[in-house]
Amino acid sequence: FPGQFKNWFYSLLAMSTVLEDREPFKTVLGFATLLGEDGRPMHKSWGNAIEFNEGADKIGVDVMRWMYVRQNPSENLLFGYHVADETRRRFHLKLWNVYNFFVTYANLDGWSPMAGNKEPGGTPLDDWILSRLSETIKDVTYFLEKYDAYLASGSLEGFLDDLSLWYIRRSRDRVGPAGESAKDKDNFYKTCHTSLVGLSLLLAPFTPFISEVIYRNLTKGDSLHLGSWPSAGKIDEKLIKQMSNLRLVVEKVHAIRKDKGIPVRQPLARLETEAPFEVPNELKSYLTDEVNVKSWILRKGKTLENSLDTKITQELEEEAKTRELIRSIQEERRKMGMSLSEKVDVSNTWLPSALGLVQRLKSKALIDKLSKGDFKVEKV
Structure with missing residues:
Protein backbone atom coordinates (compact mmCIF):
# COMPACT_ATOMS: atom_id res chain seq x y z
CA PHE A 1 0.00 0.00 0.00
CA VAL A 83 -13.01 -14.98 6.88
CA ALA A 84 -11.86 -15.02 10.50
CA ASP A 85 -14.29 -17.82 11.37
CA GLU A 86 -12.94 -19.94 8.52
CA THR A 87 -9.35 -19.24 9.59
CA ARG A 88 -10.15 -20.25 13.18
CA ARG A 89 -11.88 -23.44 12.05
CA ARG A 90 -9.15 -24.43 9.63
CA PHE A 91 -6.21 -23.88 11.97
CA HIS A 92 -6.79 -22.85 15.59
CA LEU A 93 -9.61 -25.29 16.36
CA LYS A 94 -7.71 -28.09 14.66
CA LEU A 95 -4.64 -27.31 16.76
CA TRP A 96 -6.68 -27.19 19.97
CA ASN A 97 -8.43 -30.47 19.14
CA VAL A 98 -5.07 -32.23 18.75
CA TYR A 99 -3.87 -30.76 22.03
CA ASN A 100 -7.14 -31.67 23.77
CA PHE A 101 -6.98 -35.27 22.49
CA PHE A 102 -3.45 -35.67 23.80
CA VAL A 103 -4.17 -34.14 27.22
CA THR A 104 -7.45 -36.05 27.69
CA TYR A 105 -5.96 -39.48 27.04
CA ALA A 106 -2.61 -38.78 28.70
CA ASN A 107 -4.50 -37.91 31.89
CA LEU A 108 -6.75 -40.94 31.49
CA ASP A 109 -3.76 -43.28 31.15
CA GLY A 110 -1.77 -41.49 33.86
CA TRP A 111 1.09 -40.61 31.49
CA SER A 112 3.61 -37.85 32.17
CA PRO A 113 6.61 -36.62 30.12
CA MET A 114 8.97 -37.93 32.81
CA ALA A 115 7.65 -41.51 32.50
CA GLY A 116 8.50 -44.27 30.04
CA ASN A 117 11.03 -44.11 27.24
CA LYS A 118 13.43 -41.20 27.06
CA GLU A 119 13.24 -40.89 23.27
CA PRO A 120 10.09 -40.47 21.13
CA GLY A 121 9.34 -42.81 18.24
CA GLY A 122 8.91 -46.55 18.06
CA THR A 123 6.51 -47.28 15.20
CA PRO A 124 6.76 -46.23 11.53
CA LEU A 125 3.90 -43.79 12.17
CA ASP A 126 5.78 -42.23 15.10
CA ASP A 127 9.02 -42.01 13.12
CA TRP A 128 7.16 -40.44 10.20
CA ILE A 129 5.59 -37.59 12.20
CA LEU A 130 8.94 -36.88 13.90
CA SER A 131 10.58 -36.67 10.47
CA ARG A 132 7.81 -34.34 9.36
CA LEU A 133 8.42 -32.20 12.45
CA SER A 134 12.13 -31.93 11.65
CA GLU A 135 11.33 -31.16 8.03
CA THR A 136 8.92 -28.43 9.15
CA ILE A 137 11.49 -26.92 11.53
CA LYS A 138 13.99 -26.81 8.66
CA ASP A 139 11.51 -25.24 6.22
CA VAL A 140 10.05 -22.67 8.63
CA THR A 141 13.53 -21.57 9.70
CA TYR A 142 14.59 -21.13 6.08
CA PHE A 143 11.48 -19.18 5.09
CA LEU A 144 11.61 -16.87 8.11
CA GLU A 145 15.25 -16.06 7.39
CA LYS A 146 13.99 -14.99 3.96
CA TYR A 147 11.21 -12.91 5.60
CA ASP A 148 8.61 -15.13 3.93
CA ALA A 149 5.93 -15.56 6.58
CA TYR A 150 3.46 -16.75 3.95
CA LEU A 151 5.40 -19.90 3.02
CA ALA A 152 6.55 -20.43 6.63
CA SER A 153 2.96 -20.46 7.90
CA GLY A 154 1.98 -22.70 4.99
CA SER A 155 4.55 -25.26 6.16
CA LEU A 156 3.07 -25.10 9.66
CA GLU A 157 -0.45 -25.65 8.35
CA GLY A 158 0.78 -28.64 6.36
CA PHE A 159 2.38 -30.18 9.45
CA LEU A 160 -0.74 -29.61 11.56
CA ASP A 161 -2.84 -31.32 8.88
CA ASP A 162 -0.50 -34.33 8.95
CA LEU A 163 -0.55 -34.40 12.74
CA SER A 164 -4.34 -34.11 12.98
CA LEU A 165 -5.68 -35.87 9.91
CA TRP A 166 -3.24 -38.77 9.78
CA TYR A 167 -1.10 -39.25 12.89
CA ILE A 168 -3.85 -38.70 15.48
CA ARG A 169 -6.48 -40.34 13.28
CA ARG A 170 -4.41 -43.50 12.89
CA SER A 171 -3.44 -43.53 16.58
CA ARG A 172 -6.87 -43.31 18.23
CA ASP A 173 -6.98 -47.02 19.05
CA ARG A 174 -3.51 -46.94 20.61
CA VAL A 175 -4.56 -45.06 23.75
CA GLY A 176 -7.25 -45.04 26.40
CA PRO A 177 -9.37 -48.15 27.04
CA ALA A 178 -8.86 -49.30 23.42
CA GLY A 179 -5.07 -49.39 23.78
CA GLU A 180 -3.75 -52.79 24.79
CA SER A 181 0.02 -52.19 24.87
CA ALA A 182 1.56 -50.01 27.59
CA LYS A 183 4.72 -49.68 25.51
CA ASP A 184 2.80 -48.53 22.44
CA LYS A 185 0.85 -46.03 24.54
CA ASP A 186 4.13 -44.61 25.80
CA ASN A 187 5.48 -44.40 22.23
CA PHE A 188 2.43 -42.42 21.16
CA TYR A 189 2.38 -40.05 24.13
CA LYS A 190 6.10 -39.30 23.93
CA THR A 191 5.93 -38.73 20.18
CA CYS A 192 2.77 -36.60 20.31
CA HIS A 193 4.16 -34.58 23.23
CA THR A 194 7.38 -33.91 21.30
CA SER A 195 5.38 -32.91 18.22
CA LEU A 196 3.12 -30.49 20.11
CA VAL A 197 5.99 -28.88 22.01
CA GLY A 198 7.97 -28.46 18.79
CA LEU A 199 4.96 -27.07 16.96
CA SER A 200 4.21 -24.57 19.74
CA LEU A 201 7.80 -23.29 19.58
CA LEU A 202 7.52 -22.81 15.83
CA LEU A 203 4.20 -21.02 16.24
CA ALA A 204 5.53 -18.57 18.85
CA PRO A 205 6.25 -15.71 16.38
CA PHE A 206 2.91 -16.23 14.62
CA THR A 207 0.34 -17.05 17.33
CA PRO A 208 2.07 -16.14 20.61
CA PHE A 209 -0.89 -16.68 22.93
CA ILE A 210 -2.28 -20.11 22.06
CA SER A 211 1.24 -21.45 21.59
CA GLU A 212 2.20 -20.13 25.04
CA VAL A 213 -0.78 -21.85 26.68
CA ILE A 214 -0.03 -25.19 25.00
CA TYR A 215 3.70 -25.01 25.71
CA ARG A 216 3.35 -24.03 29.37
CA ASN A 217 0.72 -26.71 30.02
CA LEU A 218 2.82 -29.42 28.37
CA THR A 219 6.20 -28.54 29.86
CA LYS A 220 5.35 -26.75 33.14
CA GLY A 221 8.40 -24.62 32.36
CA ASP A 222 9.09 -20.97 31.66
CA SER A 223 7.55 -19.04 28.79
CA LEU A 224 8.38 -20.42 25.37
CA HIS A 225 9.20 -16.85 24.35
CA LEU A 226 12.23 -17.09 26.64
CA GLY A 227 13.34 -20.39 25.12
CA SER A 228 15.49 -21.33 22.15
CA TRP A 229 14.37 -21.81 18.59
CA PRO A 230 14.07 -25.56 17.84
CA SER A 231 16.68 -27.39 15.77
CA ALA A 232 15.79 -29.96 13.12
CA GLY A 233 16.58 -33.57 13.92
CA LYS A 234 16.89 -36.55 11.60
CA ILE A 235 14.72 -36.42 8.47
CA ASP A 236 13.82 -39.78 6.91
CA GLU A 237 12.94 -38.54 3.44
CA LYS A 238 12.30 -42.07 2.18
CA LEU A 239 9.71 -42.72 4.91
CA ILE A 240 8.05 -39.35 4.25
CA LYS A 241 7.74 -40.20 0.55
CA GLN A 242 6.43 -43.71 1.26
CA MET A 243 3.76 -42.37 3.60
CA SER A 244 2.82 -39.71 1.06
CA ASN A 245 2.36 -42.40 -1.61
CA LEU A 246 0.26 -44.50 0.74
CA ARG A 247 -1.99 -41.56 1.59
CA LEU A 248 -2.44 -40.86 -2.12
CA VAL A 249 -3.89 -44.37 -2.51
CA VAL A 250 -6.11 -43.74 0.53
CA GLU A 251 -7.44 -40.55 -1.05
CA LYS A 252 -8.29 -42.36 -4.29
CA VAL A 253 -10.02 -45.25 -2.50
CA HIS A 254 -12.10 -42.87 -0.38
CA ALA A 255 -13.17 -41.21 -3.64
CA ILE A 256 -14.24 -44.61 -5.03
CA ARG A 257 -16.29 -45.33 -1.90
CA LYS A 258 -17.96 -41.92 -2.12
CA ASP A 259 -18.73 -42.38 -5.82
CA LYS A 260 -20.32 -45.80 -5.17
CA GLY A 261 -22.15 -44.66 -2.03
CA ILE A 262 -20.37 -47.13 0.26
CA PRO A 263 -19.53 -45.55 3.65
CA VAL A 264 -16.12 -46.18 5.20
CA ARG A 265 -17.72 -47.97 8.16
CA GLN A 266 -18.73 -50.77 5.76
CA PRO A 267 -15.80 -53.22 5.56
CA LEU A 268 -14.88 -54.58 2.14
CA ALA A 269 -12.97 -57.72 1.29
CA ARG A 270 -10.21 -56.63 -1.05
CA LEU A 271 -8.41 -53.73 -2.69
CA GLU A 272 -6.11 -54.26 -5.68
CA THR A 273 -3.75 -51.46 -6.65
CA GLU A 274 -1.32 -50.90 -9.50
CA ALA A 275 1.13 -48.11 -8.75
CA PRO A 276 4.50 -46.77 -9.96
CA PHE A 277 5.82 -47.06 -6.40
CA GLU A 278 6.21 -49.61 -3.63
CA VAL A 279 4.93 -49.50 -0.07
CA PRO A 280 6.79 -51.50 2.61
CA ASN A 281 4.80 -54.14 4.48
CA GLU A 282 5.11 -52.32 7.81
CA LEU A 283 3.06 -49.41 6.41
CA LYS A 284 0.28 -51.38 4.73
CA SER A 285 -1.87 -51.81 7.83
CA TYR A 286 -2.31 -48.03 8.03
CA LEU A 287 -4.06 -48.16 4.65
CA THR A 288 -6.18 -51.25 5.29
CA ASP A 289 -7.37 -49.78 8.59
CA GLU A 290 -8.08 -46.35 7.12
CA VAL A 291 -10.03 -47.51 4.04
CA ASN A 292 -11.49 -50.51 5.92
CA VAL A 293 -10.52 -53.41 3.66
CA LYS A 294 -9.49 -56.90 4.71
CA SER A 295 -6.63 -57.29 2.23
CA TRP A 296 -4.59 -55.08 -0.06
CA ILE A 297 -2.74 -56.38 -3.10
CA LEU A 298 -0.18 -53.91 -4.48
CA ARG A 299 1.39 -54.50 -7.89
CA LYS A 300 3.87 -52.50 -9.93
CA GLY A 301 2.31 -50.41 -12.69
CA LYS A 302 2.93 -47.33 -14.80
CA THR A 303 0.04 -45.34 -13.33
CA LEU A 304 -2.00 -45.46 -10.12
CA GLU A 305 -5.10 -47.63 -10.60
CA ASN A 306 -7.36 -49.06 -7.89
CA SER A 307 -9.90 -51.89 -8.06
CA LEU A 308 -12.16 -52.20 -5.02
CA ASP A 309 -14.19 -55.35 -4.42
CA THR A 310 -17.58 -53.89 -3.48
CA LYS A 311 -19.39 -57.18 -2.87
CA ILE A 312 -20.85 -57.11 0.65
CA THR A 313 -21.16 -60.54 2.26
CA GLN A 314 -23.27 -61.34 5.31
CA GLU A 315 -20.13 -61.32 7.48
CA LEU A 316 -19.05 -57.91 6.19
CA GLU A 317 -22.55 -56.50 6.69
CA GLU A 318 -22.62 -57.78 10.27
CA GLU A 319 -19.29 -56.10 10.95
CA ALA A 320 -20.63 -52.81 9.57
CA LYS A 321 -23.71 -53.05 11.79
CA THR A 322 -21.45 -53.66 14.77
CA ARG A 323 -19.47 -50.51 13.95
CA GLU A 324 -22.71 -48.54 13.68
CA LEU A 325 -23.88 -49.88 17.04
CA ILE A 326 -20.58 -48.84 18.62
CA ARG A 327 -21.04 -45.35 17.18
CA SER A 328 -24.59 -45.13 18.58
CA ILE A 329 -23.45 -46.25 22.03
CA GLN A 330 -20.60 -43.74 22.04
CA GLU A 331 -23.05 -41.00 21.11
CA GLU A 332 -25.29 -41.98 24.03
CA ARG A 333 -22.28 -42.00 26.35
CA ARG A 334 -21.45 -38.47 25.20
CA LYS A 335 -25.02 -37.27 25.81
CA MET A 336 -24.90 -38.79 29.31
CA GLY A 337 -21.67 -36.93 30.07
CA MET A 338 -19.80 -40.12 30.88
CA SER A 339 -16.03 -40.26 31.22
CA LEU A 340 -13.88 -42.33 28.88
CA SER A 341 -13.24 -44.93 31.59
CA GLU A 342 -16.81 -45.53 32.86
CA LYS A 343 -18.51 -48.79 31.86
CA VAL A 344 -22.12 -49.17 30.74
CA ASP A 345 -24.82 -51.82 30.41
CA VAL A 346 -26.30 -52.01 26.90
CA SER A 347 -29.34 -53.64 25.36
CA ASN A 348 -30.26 -53.60 21.67
CA THR A 349 -32.72 -55.31 19.35
CA TRP A 350 -29.82 -56.62 17.22
CA LEU A 351 -26.54 -58.09 18.44
CA PRO A 352 -23.68 -59.58 16.41
CA SER A 353 -23.53 -63.37 16.25
CA ALA A 354 -19.76 -63.68 15.76
CA LEU A 355 -17.90 -63.95 19.06
CA GLY A 356 -15.08 -61.73 17.80
CA LEU A 357 -17.52 -58.93 16.99
CA VAL A 358 -19.18 -59.25 20.39
CA GLN A 359 -15.79 -58.93 22.08
CA ARG A 360 -14.91 -55.91 19.92
CA LEU A 361 -18.26 -54.28 20.72
CA LYS A 362 -17.78 -54.72 24.46
CA SER A 363 -14.17 -53.53 24.34
CA LYS A 364 -14.71 -50.45 22.16
CA ALA A 365 -17.86 -49.26 23.96
CA LEU A 366 -16.73 -50.28 27.47
CA ILE A 367 -19.74 -52.54 28.01
CA ASP A 368 -20.16 -54.52 31.21
CA LYS A 369 -23.43 -56.33 30.42
CA LEU A 370 -24.81 -56.82 26.90
CA SER A 371 -28.34 -58.10 26.27
CA LYS A 372 -31.14 -58.13 23.71
CA GLY A 373 -34.02 -55.68 24.04
CA ASP A 374 -34.94 -52.12 23.17
CA PHE A 375 -31.90 -49.90 22.63
CA LYS A 376 -30.76 -48.64 26.02
CA VAL A 377 -27.47 -47.46 27.51
CA GLU A 378 -27.19 -47.28 31.31
CA LYS A 379 -24.40 -46.46 33.72
CA VAL A 380 -23.10 -49.41 35.70
Missing part, protein backbone atom coordinates in the same frame (compact mmCIF):
# COMPACT_ATOMS: atom_id res chain seq x y z
CA PRO A 2 1.70 3.25 -1.14
CA GLY A 3 0.47 5.28 1.83
CA GLN A 4 2.07 2.82 4.24
CA PHE A 5 5.46 3.24 2.60
CA LYS A 6 5.17 7.02 2.24
CA ASN A 7 3.68 7.92 5.61
CA TRP A 8 5.19 5.26 7.86
CA PHE A 9 8.23 3.44 6.51
CA TYR A 10 9.73 6.50 4.82
CA SER A 11 9.01 8.71 7.84
CA LEU A 12 10.80 6.27 10.14
CA LEU A 13 13.74 6.06 7.78
CA ALA A 14 14.02 9.83 7.32
CA MET A 15 13.70 10.68 11.03
CA SER A 16 16.12 7.98 12.15
CA THR A 17 18.70 9.00 9.57
CA VAL A 18 18.48 12.69 10.48
CA LEU A 19 18.19 12.30 14.26
CA GLU A 20 20.18 9.11 14.95
CA ASP A 21 22.38 8.82 11.85
CA ARG A 22 21.44 5.15 11.47
CA GLU A 23 18.79 3.08 9.76
CA PRO A 24 15.75 2.08 11.92
CA PHE A 25 15.31 -1.24 10.13
CA LYS A 26 17.10 -3.41 7.59
CA THR A 27 14.14 -5.11 5.91
CA VAL A 28 10.52 -4.12 5.32
CA LEU A 29 7.72 -6.52 4.46
CA GLY A 30 4.66 -4.74 3.14
CA PHE A 31 1.26 -6.12 2.20
CA ALA A 32 -1.04 -5.08 -0.59
CA THR A 33 -4.27 -3.30 0.35
CA LEU A 34 -6.49 -4.40 3.25
CA LEU A 35 -10.12 -4.54 2.11
CA GLY A 36 -13.40 -5.59 3.66
CA GLU A 37 -14.41 -9.20 3.07
CA ASP A 38 -16.86 -7.90 0.45
CA GLY A 39 -13.86 -6.78 -1.62
CA ARG A 40 -14.49 -3.05 -1.11
CA PRO A 41 -12.37 -0.57 0.86
CA MET A 42 -13.36 -0.38 4.52
CA HIS A 43 -15.76 2.47 5.31
CA LYS A 44 -17.99 2.92 8.34
CA SER A 45 -20.80 4.15 6.12
CA TRP A 46 -20.65 0.86 4.20
CA GLY A 47 -20.72 -1.19 7.38
CA ASN A 48 -17.61 -3.20 6.50
CA ALA A 49 -15.06 -1.35 8.64
CA ILE A 50 -13.65 -3.14 11.71
CA GLU A 51 -11.68 -1.19 14.31
CA PHE A 52 -8.67 -3.00 15.78
CA ASN A 53 -10.03 -3.19 19.34
CA GLU A 54 -13.33 -4.55 18.09
CA GLY A 55 -11.56 -7.12 15.93
CA ALA A 56 -9.24 -8.16 18.75
CA ASP A 57 -12.20 -8.70 21.10
CA LYS A 58 -14.52 -10.50 18.68
CA ILE A 59 -12.01 -12.35 16.49
CA GLY A 60 -9.01 -12.85 18.74
CA VAL A 61 -5.53 -11.51 18.09
CA ASP A 62 -4.01 -14.93 17.31
CA VAL A 63 -6.63 -15.47 14.61
CA MET A 64 -6.02 -11.98 13.22
CA ARG A 65 -2.26 -12.57 13.13
CA TRP A 66 -2.74 -15.89 11.32
CA MET A 67 -4.99 -14.22 8.76
CA TYR A 68 -2.12 -11.87 7.92
CA VAL A 69 0.69 -14.41 7.74
CA ARG A 70 -1.40 -16.80 5.62
CA GLN A 71 -2.01 -14.04 3.12
CA ASN A 72 0.13 -13.79 -0.01
CA PRO A 73 1.58 -10.28 0.52
CA SER A 74 1.31 -9.51 -3.19
CA GLU A 75 -2.48 -9.86 -3.07
CA ASN A 76 -5.16 -7.80 -1.33
CA LEU A 77 -6.27 -9.13 2.06
CA LEU A 78 -10.03 -9.49 2.52
CA PHE A 79 -10.67 -8.94 6.22
CA GLY A 80 -13.90 -9.71 8.05
CA TYR A 81 -15.68 -11.93 10.54
CA HIS A 82 -16.60 -14.71 8.11
